[in-house]
Structure formats: C-alpha cells, structure tokens
Amino acid sequence: MAAAREIKAREVVEPGDDDAVELAKRHLVQPWPYAGSVGAEARALIGEGEGIYITDASGKRLIDGPAGMWCINVGHRREELARVMYDQAMALSYNTPWYTMNAPSAELARRIADAAPGDLSHTFFTTGGSSAVETALRFMQFYNNVRGRPEKKLILSRGGAYHGSTYLSASLNGRPRDRHWMDGADELVIKLSSPDPFRRPKEMSIDAFTDFLVDQFRDTVARVGAGRIGAFVGEPVQASGGVVVPPDGYLKRIREICRENDILYVSDEVVTGFGRLGHVFASGEVFGLDPDMITFAKGVTSGYFPLGGVIISERLLEELRRSNHPDALFGHGLTYTSHPIGCAVALKNLDLLEEGVLQHAREIARYFQARLKTLEELPLVGEVRGAGLMACVECVADRESKDPLQLDKDVGKRIDAHCHELGLLVRPLINMCVMSPPLIISREQIDDMVAILREGISRTMDDLRKEGVWRG
CATH class of the missing domain: 3.40.640.10 (Type I PLP-dependent aspartate aminotransferase-like (Major domain))
Known part of the structure; x- marks a missing residue:
C-alpha cells in the first residue's frame, strides 16, 4: 500500500530533461512576458531545494537569494x-x-x-x-x-x-x-x-x-x-x-x-x-x-x-x-x-517560526545588513539598504547624480548571470539586486552570499568598462 502511494522520480518531468524546455517553449506562458517572446520561452529550470539552497538543471547548487519570491522563510525541504x-x-x-x-x-x-x-x-x-x-x-x-x-x-x-x-x-x-x-x-x-x-x-x-x-x-x-x-x-x-x-x-x-x-x-x-x-x-x-x-x-x-x-x-x-x-x-x-x-x-x-526561526531572524538580521553594506565600497553601488532579512543593492552610473544606469537597464540581470555561475541566485530589478534569503540562513552562508555578490558586481563593472557604457 505504501509503495503504491510513493511517487518515483522518473514518473515526473525532471529538471535537465530537454523535454521540459521544449514543452515550456511550445505550451507554457510565463508570468510577466514580453510580447516578442510570449508563449515561446523557457526560463531557468530549478529541480531541487534544500535549506537555503536550490539546484538548477545543470546540477549547480545555488544559494536561493530571493527565497523563491520572498516566501521560502523556513527553507526548502522541510519534512514537517x-x-x-x-x-x-x-x-x-x-x-x-x-x-x-x-x-x-x-x-x-x-x-x-x-x-x-x-x-x-x-x-x-x-x-x-x-x-x-x-x-x-x-x-x-x-x-x-x-x-x-x-x-x-x-x-x-x-x-x-x-x-x-x-x-x-x-x-x-x-x-x-x-x-x-x-x-x-x-x-x-x-x-x-x-x-x-x-x-x-x-x-x-x-x-x-x-x-x-x-x-x-x-x-x-x-x-x-x-x-x-x-x-x-x-x-x-x-x-x-x-x-x-x-x-x-x-x-x-x-x-x-x-x-x-x-x-x-x-x-x-x-x-x-x-x-x-x-x-x-x-x-x-x-x-x-x-x-x-x-x-x-x-x-x-x-x-x-x-x-x-x-x-x-x-x-x-x-x-x-x-x-x-x-x-x-x-x-x-x-x-x-x-x-x-x-x-x-x-x-x-x-x-x-515561533519555535526559533523568528528569534534567529531577529538575531542575524544586523549581521546580514552589515555584511551587505560593505558592498558600498564598490564604485558601481550607490546604496545598500534594507531591514530584517530583506535588502537591496542599488547600482548607479554616478553617485553624485544617482543616475540609475539608463545606458544599461539590464545591469541587475548582468550581475545575476555572473552570480549564477558563482553559486548564487539574486533577484534583478533593472539596476537593483534584491536579496531576501530564507530566514534560517547562517552567518557563514551570509558570508558566502556577500562574497559571491561582490564578485558578481565586480565582473559586471569589468563588462561595462569593456563595452564603454560605464567608466567607473
């Protein structure tokens, strides 16, 4: 009886299956699509999640920086x-x-x-x-x-x-x-x-x-x-x-x-x-x-x-x-x-939440904000702001004018792409990167997250300089 209830992995479309990508392109309408690609696009396949991490179709393990969409508060794969x-x-x-x-x-x-x-x-x-x-x-x-x-x-x-x-x-x-x-x-x-x-x-x-x-x-x-x-x-x-x-x-x-x-x-x-x-x-x-x-x-x-x-x-x-x-x-x-x-x-x-996650979130929030604030050392970063376990890194072309990089509206996506390679998923919003990880994140994991984000922003600065759209 128990065996009959069990769902085997191969009974579902798995991440990495080429069929899933093609099926999405042919049949799935994604949220917030552009007219030029509506109903004909596939986005990054995510297969598994555990704790603060998710795994993409290639098997790469990523810190889930946005906690899904501000929501995976107690982390992935909670058996309870x-x-x-x-x-x-x-x-x-x-x-x-x-x-x-x-x-x-x-x-x-x-x-x-x-x-x-x-x-x-x-x-x-x-x-x-x-x-x-x-x-x-x-x-x-x-x-x-x-x-x-x-x-x-x-x-x-x-x-x-x-x-x-x-x-x-x-x-x-x-x-x-x-x-x-x-x-x-x-x-x-x-x-x-x-x-x-x-x-x-x-x-x-x-x-x-x-x-x-x-x-x-x-x-x-x-x-x-x-x-x-x-x-x-x-x-x-x-x-x-x-x-x-x-x-x-x-x-x-x-x-x-x-x-x-x-x-x-x-x-x-x-x-x-x-x-x-x-x-x-x-x-x-x-x-x-x-x-x-x-x-x-x-x-x-x-x-x-x-x-x-x-x-x-x-x-x-x-x-x-x-x-x-x-x-x-x-x-x-x-x-x-x-x-x-x-x-x-x-x-x-x-x-x-009440048995410890809220307390942990309150205790670690100051460390989370302080570590992210160090990214203001990078010339592309205009401000790092936030509260609790939610924060935004806003990039600007010029700190004096606070120009939000009108020459490159996809700077957030550029940073996200580099971070993805390095093991971190961020939420890009035009010239901003939003971070809101699961509330169970540890100090060591915050350090990893900030280090990857720093490298991703640094690589993006190099790209923008090479393309001549930002002098920095």
Whole structure:
C-alpha cells in the first residue's frame, strides 16, 4: 500500500530533461512576458531545494537569494510541512467555503488574531497576495456602501509600490514599467510620492523629506476631500520597489491622518509578514502601527502552498453588524478560500517560526545588513539598504547624480548571470539586486552570499568598462 502511494522520480518531468524546455517553449506562458517572446520561452529550470539552497538543471547548487519570491522563510525541504500536507489531504482535501467550513482555518484565524496588532481579530483567507489586497479593497467598498457613503471609494497609493496582479490590486502599483502596456482602474487610484530617502532631492534632509511626504498626503486629502477617499494601502517596506525603507515616524504620521479623516489604513504585509522582519507582523512590532486591515501571503506557508488573507479590525465588523442593512451581502469569495491543506500547512509553519526561526531572524538580521553594506565600497553601488532579512543593492552610473544606469537597464540581470555561475541566485530589478534569503540562513552562508555578490558586481563593472557604457 505504501509503495503504491510513493511517487518515483522518473514518473515526473525532471529538471535537465530537454523535454521540459521544449514543452515550456511550445505550451507554457510565463508570468510577466514580453510580447516578442510570449508563449515561446523557457526560463531557468530549478529541480531541487534544500535549506537555503536550490539546484538548477545543470546540477549547480545555488544559494536561493530571493527565497523563491520572498516566501521560502523556513527553507526548502522541510519534512514537517510536507507531512502536514499529506496528512491533511488524506483527512480532508477540500471543502466548499460557501456553506461548510474546516477546523484548520478556524484555528489559523485564531493564531493570526493573537499575533496581529490592535483590534485586528478576523481573517478572510485568499489564495495569495494579489487576491488578499483585492479582498481588502472590495471590503472597503462594501463597508462604505453599507454605511451610506458610496462616494467614499478612492484609494491612495504611492510611487514604487507593488500590490498585486489582479485588476484592482495592480491599479495601485507605482512602478511605471508595470503599467506601460496594461490597463487599470485609474479613476479610483491617487498616486503619491515614493517614501524613498535615497531618491530625495539632494539638498533635502531626511526630516524635511519626511515632512514633505506627510504634507503631500495631508494636502491630497484636503484637496480631494476625505469624504471621497476610502483607503490608503501601503507596504511597511516597499519590497518589489527596491526594498524602500521609509523614514522613521513617517508611517505613524500617515496613520494618524487616516484616523482623523476616517480613511481605512491597509498595511500590505504580503512580504514583510511571517518573519521577514523577525516578527509574525511588522506593522505593530517594528513600525508601531495599528492598521484597520493587514494583508498577508507568501511567508504564511513559506511558499509550500498558495495561501493569503486579510485581517480585519473588529471595529469595522461591529459597525457592519450594527448597520441598518443587515441583509447587505458581501458578495466576494474564492473557490479556495480557507483551503484546509493551506491552513494546515500555515499552522505548522507558524509553529516552526515561533519555535526559533523568528528569534534567529531577529538575531542575524544586523549581521546580514552589515555584511551587505560593505558592498558600498564598490564604485558601481550607490546604496545598500534594507531591514530584517530583506535588502537591496542599488547600482548607479554616478553617485553624485544617482543616475540609475539608463545606458544599461539590464545591469541587475548582468550581475545575476555572473552570480549564477558563482553559486548564487539574486533577484534583478533593472539596476537593483534584491536579496531576501530564507530566514534560517547562517552567518557563514551570509558570508558566502556577500562574497559571491561582490564578485558578481565586480565582473559586471569589468563588462561595462569593456563595452564603454560605464567608466567607473
């Protein structure tokens, strides 16, 4: 019986099989493709993972610098999580959330409420980060409709933001290249400046920059009218925007303006939640915030199963229950809402985090940031910034002007290619390299990672000099 359940390696397409590459080119549409290669490309095959490492199709072992996509927090090949997946699938693989429920989702909702700041007490589970943000925004719309404020629907977002790929969540994104060829609900979204201290005007102090951001927010509310603005959505640290860490106190001041004007504050912790900054949630523990909603995904299952969610303030739910429209229907749900396997995996993942991984992440974060900061010795590097176990190396052609290397927009990909040869996978973002390794990384592994990244940047500098696109 046990043998019948066992899946043999040769029963699946293995990395390195030429068939997999050809099948991808003929049948697989990759995410974020260019029109010239859509549906006709194959990307780097990854075959195995263990701890902080992955193995590519050639058998090369690589440090998983991005932790998949900010999500493999407890590391690859954790047998505890695999066993929970199997056990839960054998007990209950699925139930419809429309008129039934399961025990893992109820227990996970309680555990999340215990870890969340303020009065955040109820969770709506989704399939990932995009659907979590979409749910928060649809809840805001429903909330204001029930309260008789159908005009209070505008959403404040920021330059550099990334909030998802579904229609409404993607409309909040603040990176121009994300929207050049894509439509969005632009009539619902107001974009504010990115809170990026590195890109502030040269003569402006950090304190003055913070005041500028807060004044811009307050002036926008006054100009547009608080009665028309339903929510502000912000990442505590802008992740895909280049690990932008906001100035001290900025987020708390924005929160106060939101509270004063009855604007829902949605803290997007899809990346920062579940350990990336050393805590289950960073909003309260790191930034002193008590949002009206927190969205999460990625690290909640360490990427082992698609799951996300939005945690909602008890105050908002009480207001709805007290409304004059008890029959108003929040017509929103997903086939895989509160999926029993995902919730079971998340419970075990939360156990692993609370039994030592979070503590380790907090203890090693300072060493991680300090070692990466040494890369600022290289003339191509304009700034190394980060928080917890997430960091960005931003390359510039000229430190004085902070020119983001417009002559070579693929400098991040160049560095990644060299690092791949040397045993490290990084996440390239135009002129930036993002690092967010599994939270279980050791000091010795951090040293290896930084040494490879240093060599990869050095080789890229040599390439750019030889090609005459950078004098350094």
